[in-house]
Amino acid sequence: MRTMKKSKMICAAVLTGVLGAAALAGCAQEMADTGATYNPGEPPLMTASHEGRYESLGAAGCFGCHGGSDEVEVFLAAATPLPADHYVGGDASTHEIDGPRAECITCHPVAQE
């Protein structure tokens, strides 16, 4: 068995340091808006009230409440924010969503209940 390649290890270490991530392994995460809890890596479902929003608004509609941009001041709405890895270069300060992450429903389907 090998360890991760050195470059990726460094990136991971730097990112971890920058983010100050010292959470314990396996910690569940509570969503700011719904109170639902998810294990690390598990993408939260959209709530049932969001049915049809992605189809009608696209990623911009999601970003409007869950992302940061110059046009909207969204975090005051207490919506669950996008993690850094959803931004270009893994940098939330870019306020620009990473291309493949724009297909939001691929990972965040709507809960039917």
Place this chain on the structure above:
Amino acid sequence: MELTRRTFVKSTAVALASAAAAGTMAGCSSLAGTGGDAATSGGDSAKTVGVCRFCGCGCGVIVEAKDGKVISVTGDPENGSSRGLNCVKGYYLAGALYGEDRLTTPLIRDDKSTKGTPDGLREATWDEALDLVAGKLRDTWKADKSRLAFWGSGQQPIVEGYCTAKFWKAGLLSNNIDPNARLCMASAVVGFMNVFQTDEPAGCYADIDETDVFVTWGANMAEAHPMLYSRLTARKLADEAVRHYDVTTMTTRTSASADKVLTFRPGSDIAIANAIANYLIVNDKYDHDFVADHVQFKQGTENIGNATDDGYDKSDIGQAVDNVEPITFEAFAARLAPYTLEYASELSGVPAEDIQELAEVFADKSRKVLSLWTMGVNQHNRGTWMNHCIYNIHLLTGRYARPGDGAFSLTGQPTACGTAREVGTFSHRLPADLVVKNPDHRRYTEAIWDLPNGYLDAIEKPGYHTVKMFRELSKGGIDFLWSAHNNWAVSMPNLTRFLGRGDLTGINDAFICVSEVYPTLSCQYADVVLPAAMWVEREGAFGNGERRTAVFEKAVDAPGEAKWDLWMLMEVAKRVLAGEQIGGEDAFDHLFGAWYDAEAGAFKGTDREVCSSIWEEYRTFSNPSLNPDAEAINAEAKLKMEAKQLAPYEEYIYNHGLTWPVREVDGKWLPTLWRFCDGPQEDGFDEYGVETYGEHDKAGGVSFYKSADKKPSAVFRPYEPPAEEPSDEYPFWFCTGRLLEHWHTGSMTRRVPELNRALPEALLDMNPADCERLGVTDGDRVRLTSRFGTCDITVSTAGRTRPPAGMVFAPFFAEETLINLVVQDTYCPLSKEPDFKKTCVSIEKI
């Protein structure tokens, strides 16, 4: 520093995003590695490298385990296929391991009259279960080996599939082994073999990032290949000039990114493709140089009817379906001539100007075009033919095997390529594209398996393909069936027939062994259920749709008494082969003794060592220099086995997967991304292959060295109507397929609460106009009836798909709906892959 409101919002965004990211990085430690033994107890978490066990995308994942349990699954940025991406199924993989009803003990059914019910299975010891299974298999083998069968899967990891094929073909001398990949990829396979004489896509996923125009043919990538669809939409977002044409029978999520949706009448895609090819020739918009350098033309047997009746394969026409003959380019053009834009429009319902627009896309050599297709093309009564027709367009326009400019058949399952196709668990195959009917191929296999010369002549005739296998089962022609890594009682078409039309005659008569992880519907028809270790509960490897082989390491132990499928196979094989000899040696030891100690009932090493040992034997098929006898046969018969060269096992772990052929250059093993494309190996091109077998400086910078005369075949295939068409009695087309949240029959994904919350029920998607006409509304229950069977289902006009009037869709994941009761088992006469997309049904409110 003054904190403005905007900077406050931005800084809050960063902080919150960082916090969210921290959640996903929780417990991040270096990949600890276990070398094949689960080592996650003792408090600290350990991370291992894995591959998602669901679709053919083959997304890399990092698996984190603690205290013997997988606690998180995240994307692996070092996996070249997915680059850290995944979909919702992949991120919830951990949950799939921990359903409350995991099978942990062998089960035996003593009373066959309980078949078809949840009752009647009792707990047993492994010895009792294995003795029973092996005894039944041996009895059948000795009595009449045409009455035994193994139904495998495109989800069976590579080394397990390799050993199964070796046991069945060399141990039992039986070709009655076939995978469920017959249901999804067989038409693509036969298409590849007919056109290129090699079963493989020339391109890779990076084509998606480089193309200018996407053409999806019968492919709902957004639901069935989510990671790749995310890359497709990312490519469109990155360049507003990128276009997407969706050629489909109904609007799906994939249509959302399309600039134009060409909705065609089911089955008429061949007419559209032929009209495009005809337009290119008539208007002199094909690539003359590419055609001259690389393409030969053929036509084949036509008027082949439909493979609905049991006697089709052995009928005169059934025996002639593979025949082709060379024709000139002019004759090819003449065959296409009737396919005017207007004629194709008349057949398909697609406006002629839209077909012309798509033809012009292919004609425009200033832009790269990538065709992507999957089950709409393959699960088709002319599936192989439609594969041909797509290649015809790309070969005419010189768009094949070039970065971003190609035709890419997407794979359905995680290792349909790696196991079913590359290992060769089909009824007509041997490992590495070899086929049982070819004497040179048998000699080559005998050399690597150390079998006496001529030993495999006993299996020169292919065995039962999947549909034949289950047709035989349903009418009492099978005495022993072992199914593993699948759920046949939900996924097979025409279940009304295969579940015995109610009287269970064949099911009751046969002895059925099911290896499973959860109590599926297939278990209700089993005589013995063997509880299997699942995914990272043992080590394994998958081969995905872009020729990438990747290893998933063992992360945790299996629950209870659940065991590795490979162990079950070895234990059954040693019992069945007891007292048998091959070349004067004990048969079992001869075949499997390198990695299994029969007396001890245990492997000779860790999972890692076992997988590596088996892999090293398997990769000899593509590295003939490792075996002098094989090397001599390879040279004499010009088999070009190095063309699909595989690397040593450890290289796949070190590199988080590699795309074959993998070439050793200056001590490093380098993958190939663009097959047959001349260029530096270190940049992903097929330098070694072209240099060894091909030619430089040919049109397009490609050389198809695996094809006969180095020229792939453009084969004219005519439009023929579907096997059945809507009538007064059955006025609707019915189409079935997958949706995002559930993998195949839902046996794993429905155990994940979040996935089940997102898609709890299989609904019948209908057009509102049809609903109004029938007097049904959302939520109404209706009875769906075809010539084959009946099922009840709930109506929706707000579902994932938006069928046109006269067509309905429902996914097949829900066993309580069991949609395959109504689906026809008519198959493509060439590939024997069933047509799941075009059954005619009636709809009645209940």
